Amino acid sequence: MSQKPTLSRRTFLTAASLAGLAAAQAMLQPLQAQTPDAPTVPEDPTKVPGAPPSAYGQRSSFEQAQRLAGSSSSLTPLQDLHGIVTPASLHFERHHNGVPLIDPARHRLLIHGLVERPMIFTMDELKRFPAVSRLAFIECSGNSAGEWHEPGGQTAQQTQGLISSSEWTGVLLAIVLREVGMKPDATWMLAEGADAAAMTRSIPLAPALEEALLCYAQNGEALRPEQGYPLRLLIPGWEGNVCIKWLRRLKLGAAPFMTREETSHYTDLMPNGTARQFTLVMEAKSVITSPSGGQQIRPGFVEIRGLAWSGRGRVTQVEVSTDGGETWRKAQLQKPVLAKCHTRFRFPWRWNGQEAILQSRCADETGYVQPSRQALVAVRGLHSIYHNNAIQSWKVSRDGAVHNVHV
Amino acid sequence: MAQEKSGNHGLGRTATDVEIRAWNIDIAPTGEGLPPGRGTVQEGRQVFAQKCAKCHGQTGVEGPMDRLVGGHGTLKTDRPIKTLGSYWPYATTLYDYIRRAMPFTTPQSLTPDEVYSVVAWLLYQNKIIPEDAVMDATTLPAVQMPNRQGFVPDPRPDVPKR
Incomplete structure (x- = not known):
């Protein structure tokens, strides 16, 4: 299809809408604006042509639900949402040194270690593998961490907002690992991100192979940058930190790699002074x-x-x-x-x-x-x-x- | 044209040794992955003062960011202080983490000697190694961390039903 008619039509509609709006403004008494940049609202929307189509949709200017952002995380406004899917724009964030800016054309996934053949995949190649989609939550294991001692947050967003659910699309980890060939003694996998924290976690291979996905899409479109664009790991049901974002490297090994995030952090200190390690599943x-x-x-x-x-x-x-x-x-x-x-x-x-x-x-x-x-x-x-x-x-x-x- | 041997889909290509070396930065508890180089407590004191103290304090205690020193014997108390001295089970993790993620504003900018020396100073500050110790690919994995035996596997579900 040629683009020309579309552009002409849009230009026409825009012009018509603007003319209509001008006429409406002249004729109708506008209601009070909700915010300084809110558009003028006609008293009767059936008497004024509406807005033209747009290239990328925005929510109504009346809707205000937003994430609550701190220095390295933001919380989903659970109290403002409906159903089970979290809009990508409101999915909670947790990152350890910012959201990297990554050109998908240059992004690579390296898989090496205890494999038959170390390999590198481009994003185009990963998207050519058989794809699967599934809905799944991701919850930070620090969700509700402020609620142990006393009621910490005021709202559901503050008490429980480090959880969101999306439809995720990608290729099963098991399929890609079949491509490189796992050696029999491979029992753990290091996953590493391309962010400024070079975030790494060790993942026990056998349980992860059941469902883990290398994801490039969320709720029908490409991952949001803060969700790992262009590629993230998803292990359904496990703590969010292992779902490494901006994924660039998988290394198979025979033992856990004992990274900082699975020793000094994301371990659960018990009253007797021991700490539980690799507490990966998020319980009900x-x-x-x-x-x-x-x-x-x-x-x-x-x-x-x-x-x-x-x-x-x-x-x-x-x-x-x-x-x-x-x-x-x-x-x-x-x-x-x-x-x-x-x-x-x-x-x-x-x-x-x-x-x-x-x-x-x-x-x-x-x-x-x-x-x-x-x-x-x-x-x-x-x-x-x-x-x-x-x-x-x-x-x-x-x-x-x-x-x-x-x- | 040689067909790719492993795999079913014929996607991706073999990674070269140069490509793997460029990204293969993790350090195992065995010391595997540690680069050549060495560092002393004295050198580490200077590097830390220049590149780390702004966030972690002059002695690794003051902050404002994570406290790195002290807290020994507090894990069972009402006020546990988890530092690399009191909590971290492996000295190699120090090298891995500092090299990959520190300094926070310029990660992966330290030379191997700088990382070894900062690690040496931090271990010395935590009274884990003596002041004349030298950290390198052989000595670092041999360092015994005080909380090495402090970790247990996940026993959940652990809360009895009513």
């Missing part, structure tokens, strides 16, 4: 995203909504308590319920204006049940930092304000 967890901290509710019908997930497989049940864990009732699970992915749950509630404490707890297909904070702390103490999957409590005050509390 859930959070009520609405009503949640920082929100305000009114008496009457309130649909309690939230997210549940398990790194061990499918969520089989979510229960909701409105009385601080005294009684529990089953929530409805929105289909599809997918393994190692967000599951949306809902629970119809009628708020009578009295104090309430809202909680959710989930179970997964292995029979594992999300623990209370007390049960988790009784085993792990207060200094393990990572893998806090305790039940979250939101207190509803009589005035309808919702706060993060420990019970």
